[in-house]
Amino acid sequence: MAKIRGAVVVDVERCKGCVICVNACPTNVLNMSKEVNGKGYSYSFMENPEACTGCMSCSMVCPDVVITVYRMKVG
Amino acid sequence: MAKIRGAVVVDVERCKGCVICVNACPTNVLNMSKEVNGKGYSYSFMENPEACTGCMSCSMVCPDVVITVYRMKVG
Amino acid sequence: MGELRLMKGNEAIAEAAIRCGCDAYFGYPITPQSEILEYLTLENPEPKTGMVVLQAESEIAAINMVYGSSACGKKAMTSSSSPGISLKQEGISYIAGAELPALIVNVVRGGPGLGTIQPSQSDYFQSVKGGGHGDYKLIVLAPNSVQEQYDFVALGFELAFKYRNPVLMLSDGAIGQMMEKVELTDYIPRLTNEEVIKRTGSWATHGKPEYRKHNIVTSLNLQPEPQEQHNHHLQAKYKEIEENELRYEKFQCEDAEYVFVAYGTSSRLCQKAIQLGREKGLKLGIIRPITLFPYPSKPIKKAAKKVKAFLSVEMSAGQMVEDVRLAVNGKRPVEHYGRYGGMIPMPDEILEAMEELIAKVEKKAQKKAEKKAKKKAEKKAKKEQK
Amino acid sequence: MGELRLMKGNEAIAEAAIRCGCDAYFGYPITPQSEILEYLTLENPEPKTGMVVLQAESEIAAINMVYGSSACGKKAMTSSSSPGISLKQEGISYIAGAELPALIVNVVRGGPGLGTIQPSQSDYFQSVKGGGHGDYKLIVLAPNSVQEQYDFVALGFELAFKYRNPVLMLSDGAIGQMMEKVELTDYIPRLTNEEVIKRTGSWATHGKPEYRKHNIVTSLNLQPEPQEQHNHHLQAKYKEIEENELRYEKFQCEDAEYVFVAYGTSSRLCQKAIQLGREKGLKLGIIRPITLFPYPSKPIKKAAKKVKAFLSVEMSAGQMVEDVRLAVNGKRPVEHYGRYGGMIPMPDEILEAMEELIAKVEKKAQKKAEKKAKKKAEKKAKKEQK
Amino acid sequence: MTEEIIIAGFGGQGVLSMGKILAYSGMMKDLEVSWMPAYGPEMRGGTANVTVIVSQERINSPVLKMYDTAIILNQQSMDKFQKSVKPGGILIYDNNGIIHPPTRTDIDIYLIEANKVAIQMKNTKVFNMVVLGAFLKVKPIVNLDDVDKGLKKSLPERHHHLVALNEEAIRAGMEAVKLQQKAQ
């Protein structure tokens, strides 16, 4: 059975650190960074990239539309 | 059996000749005058005074509140 | 010559709108101007010319509908009378701030408050100085005949689009309700959408095509610096309008010693007063501002060189008279005569007021002359004594 | 001395309302004055003093609530900022027409349209000349400190009731948002209904008792004649107000050769400019109108006898300057300096503007003197030739 | 030539439309015209009056205090406008409902019993045309042809069949008008 793998790219400088994507991700891929970006916000990043299925849950709810989602079949 | 008799007094000068009272009277007491009043309106008067029961139907609907109604038991 | 018709001033506005290719009228009933909307709904131009006519739920809705339409580059207008125009002040300020071309008609009635429905000219300040907030100017046209009510619709739109600025036609109940002969112009077809886009594509909202950036219509600047820039731009535009668009009329001013300044209905009354006065041998004339902004300050200033005094006649407690005074700048006496609250001053009372002013001025002049003569005589006497 | 507190100008207005026995405040949020409503809702005076505080659905509703309350003889007020005040114009005209006592606060921001939320003084015309329709006047108070924001609430109500006339406090975003020391006055209890009836029983609506006719509050006259009468009455009242209620302040005018005219925030800026100018040896002073209607035309006219020129400084493109010109009536040069659209002119630019004016005036004077001297010399030469 | 006219009476008498037809007729003759109604709440029921000016020159004031001719159709208007006729001017009135007939002696006074005539014509609606006829007899500032054209212009197409009737009424008015008193 083909597995689906995904990945997201967060536009770090535009992320406002609202944590909504982290909350929305069904597979707990995302978490907030320790560092802050130029605007002083900690930003979202893939903490567990392997778990990402590219389901777009995060990008669906990101208020600042800063998440790009990629998906591919593997295997 | 006591009969009820009524009578109305129309304030002729304030009557605007709208005919609504004539229409409303269940016993066809009222009609409109041939003459006109000072404002040029023909006015309502008791054409068949005997038929008046003092039911106040006319006074209820007179938009200019120009009808006074009297009623007494007779016999 | 175009077709002649006997029309009410209000009707003339409506007919002119249809004929000059107006795209949309939005209005709300109020005496003494309801005939504009009534005429338009009766004529029902939409199937014929495509002009939209809509009775709005309020004056505020109407002016904001105008905002929407004119921000599309369309010729949109509204009309009302004094209380209704007061309600439109926020909208008017927005339209001026966003630099939209729009025509607003005020058929003035007596105020303040609900007042009366009779003619008045007591909305001059509101129209000319700015009834709404902020530094803005309307181009203000003041017709004094039914023909001008007609003509100034097309003119109003022309100026509105030339400068992307709201134009106010300041009429009053008398001109709105009276009938006169009107020479109608031919029907000018409304601009097609393509033409509208061609003419206003740089700023109006028509839907963004591939080839340009999105157009935005706004009067907002979150930062004061660009807002000041915007205001500078507006002020420069107003200056340009002052230089190019001044319209006024002089009547019997060549030899006039005393001059009326009056606009709209009052100017007609003054003309009659001049006729009556000239019959008595008085040298009277009138300067009639046709545009109230821009105001004919220069012609009045120039006239002040020869004229002995000015009488500003308005159906108000004295509003335009301030602009006459500002123009004359202390050179000559300027007084005001007015009836108001819906009253129209009769030509003979206007003449009387002028005669009083004349008497006052001449008395003063005489006193001055006498004083001078006396002084001279005294000097002479002194000399002789010596 | 009363309690001292550091307060925002907006808060001072709210606190003053509670303490001076105001009966009702009706408002709608808009920057930069929302603190007034916020402070009042936080203090929640109703259980303590009985003062009603209500957030209306709009500015129009708010001004009409004020109409209703003040027509009951109660002390009612509203506040807003420029666009909101434009919306209130019909209501204000009604209140003026019906001769109701009411207090309206405008914390002005930059316009036109949505503009900015930064301070401005570009609603002068609207406030003073009449933003609404008809011939009416508001009593206009222009505070220039937080203390005055506080004091003018009680003063406003006093004048409003004395003349049965709406009073406008013309503030701006700077005074509204800044904090200064305020000396608070003691709580004055609201009038009881009996006291209200005693004070306003002749005209206000409290419910008709047996002993009097019903009271009617209206601004309507179907016939123009009584409406003109009513207007005459209003004009007479305005004249009385002009005679009795003029308030202004002079600062360093005794020896001043050049004088600023400025109100509100601008007057504070000018005072600093005077300080800077005097440090340079310039003899500068200021006349500050505290009431904008009535306007201190006479003091300015009087000052024109000694002063060489006036500079009207406003955060606008030039509005009050017209009233300065009308007062000076051509006797002296009057110029305007302004920043606008939300910008505040800095004291040093104001001083610069004044220096330019001075240079201009002196140059002209010098030229005149030179011309005179030249003529004299020529004459002399001619004589000598002979 | 400038003719300044006031027409005044009750609301329903056709005062305004009579003025309109007169103005239209003047227009047909290439004259300048103005028609200025007193409008207002009194319109409903109350009195109605209109100032009509017909002139060879551009008309200045559309409202006046004194008139060349006053056409007066009820007592209220008589009280108000009798005094507004210029000395030597003309007053035309219908005596139906008039309690105090005109008393001025410095003007020409004409009587037109238009109500009567209209009743004779069995059409009270032509009342105002009868009055117009009377006026035009006294002051032929426009001729019947002009009025004809004016009528056609001012009536909607579907009422054009009434033109003849109106003309008839005008003629009747012309015949019925009587000089009551010459200015002294």
Next chain:
Amino acid sequence: MTEEIIIAGFGGQGVLSMGKILAYSGMMKDLEVSWMPAYGPEMRGGTANVTVIVSQERINSPVLKMYDTAIILNQQSMDKFQKSVKPGGILIYDNNGIIHPPTRTDIDIYLIEANKVAIQMKNTKVFNMVVLGAFLKVKPIVNLDDVDKGLKKSLPERHHHLVALNEEAIRAGMEAVKLQQKAQ
């Protein structure tokens, strides 16, 4: 004595409340004070600055172009306000986040590492009080007693227990402030 001060930094740094406490303290000392914030949409997130004037005389303009003292807490404010210090005046800054330190040579420049101090105190909320302490060391226009009273006035009753902590921070600031450069 008149002291004209600008305090400028980020939104969350307590710039406005620091100004308020300073103003309140001045008031406690019977001085005239004014506190004028730059308000606007930038308040949300962006920069914040406030002009505080403390004087023995009535204060005229509450806004100024040149200041006796500028207290600068981020780079943006440095860029904007360094030039606005009067010659011979004072600039106090926290170097946290400052990329381009002040370069003027005609003013006294003080450094206060308030961020560091606050972290040492384990309470970043007192950051602004540390800065205030630095200022008061340099310009003792009010004494600690006044500040104490000012704090009590400006804090709601329920926060009065914080007064002591704030005072401590002020003292820490007084100690930590360093003269970097004397005006030449």
Next chain:
Amino acid sequence: MVTIEDIIKEENKVFSKTKLLTDKTFSYCPGCGHGVAHRIIMEVVEEMGIVEQTIGVAPVGCSVLAYDFMDVDMQQAAHGRAPAVATGISRVFPDKYVFTYQGDGDLAAIGTAETIHACSRAENIVIFFINNGIYGMTGGQMAPTTLIGMKTSTSPHGRDLYNMGFPIKITEMVAQLDGVQYVTRQAVHTPAAVRKTKKAVKKAFENVKNRKGVSFIEIVSNCNSGWKMTPVKSNEWMEENMFPVYPLGDIKG
């Protein structure tokens, strides 16, 4: 035999004009329902003995002169703003009986926001809403309540849906609001209708006494001038055409 003179005696008087109507003749057109509505309201105020506590608000519309006829303290309000004005009164005089008397143009067009928000705030007032489907005062223009197809001076070819939209049943909308206690639609063209309306008016004022929030009484009425019909005909037309769209009866409370 009893003569008429025998009957017309003070002691036999069963109906006469309430004292709370002034002696001025109504300015309304012959047959206009405004007069009956005025009378009923004043009768109720009189009967409840609350004249000293009653303050009325009449905005512009034919009834702008209501203050000339109703012998209670009255305020004239700007077009559409009566509910706001009434709010201002009621808030500073919470114990008074405050009512508005508004036309359909006033209440349902320009005054929509004020109507809905006073209702939503549960102001302790009575709103009388005279729905005659037209703007009477200004000469018979279309109102929000004008029926589809109805001719008015601004819908001279009949109100058409496409351009002018649907008639608004604002009374039904208002009934949805939590702040409104009592909503009813009545008429005043027949004796029976008048009696019902009077009951409703009484109930409304009782509600004020009991601080129940807004009572809203629509009175479907004629405007024979605007409709260009005789009064009698207009009442018939009203029954046939208006009532199906604006059915009489209690809607809430």
Next chain:
Amino acid sequence: MVTIEDIIKEENKVFSKTKLLTDKTFSYCPGCGHGVAHRIIMEVVEEMGIVEQTIGVAPVGCSVLAYDFMDVDMQQAAHGRAPAVATGISRVFPDKYVFTYQGDGDLAAIGTAETIHACSRAENIVIFFINNGIYGMTGGQMAPTTLIGMKTSTSPHGRDLYNMGFPIKITEMVAQLDGVQYVTRQAVHTPAAVRKTKKAVKKAFENVKNRKGVSFIEIVSNCNSGWKMTPVKSNEWMEENMFPVYPLGDIKG
């Protein structure tokens, strides 16, 4: 093993920002629902290929700068007047897709009349109504939709019924109007909610194409600044407190 770099390739891209959002960073607070709402609307416009026919209207409110973010022709409108402005646009450009984007203060307070009448006239437009129960832009004041007991800067002790009245469910009121084709209440705080909302938006624009009159889409949203909560917390609070009063789902059409 597949590396992340393998996945992040143009051909694998399944979600990215629509071209119809500009490059400007939203001016909204972190976590504010306005951003998602903007995105969905622009996606639908893009997907339907109607950008050349689309004109938006944004009145004042936090979203006053919508014109900076939505890359379509836009008009900024006065507070409360967007439906009137949209009427002006739609009437002169009947073939365009005209939408308004309004807050609750804007649409349900000052703009009540304009909202109801545009709906009643069946203007061929879409109204987006972002209900966050508060006035965001001006600093968190009470809105008509503020819940009972809710604290805002003008109801600092909690909204109380007696003084401030009931929250208005304007969406339910609008649904009663004949001119309105489609009324729905949605949210944008979860992926599922966003998907539903997008469907609704599409349906609304389809309605415009088919000239069906007003489509009215309420989006219940958060205002974490005004509510003084973290974004995540505010979304929870919204589910618990707002949804019971403003239940999600289709109301009409």
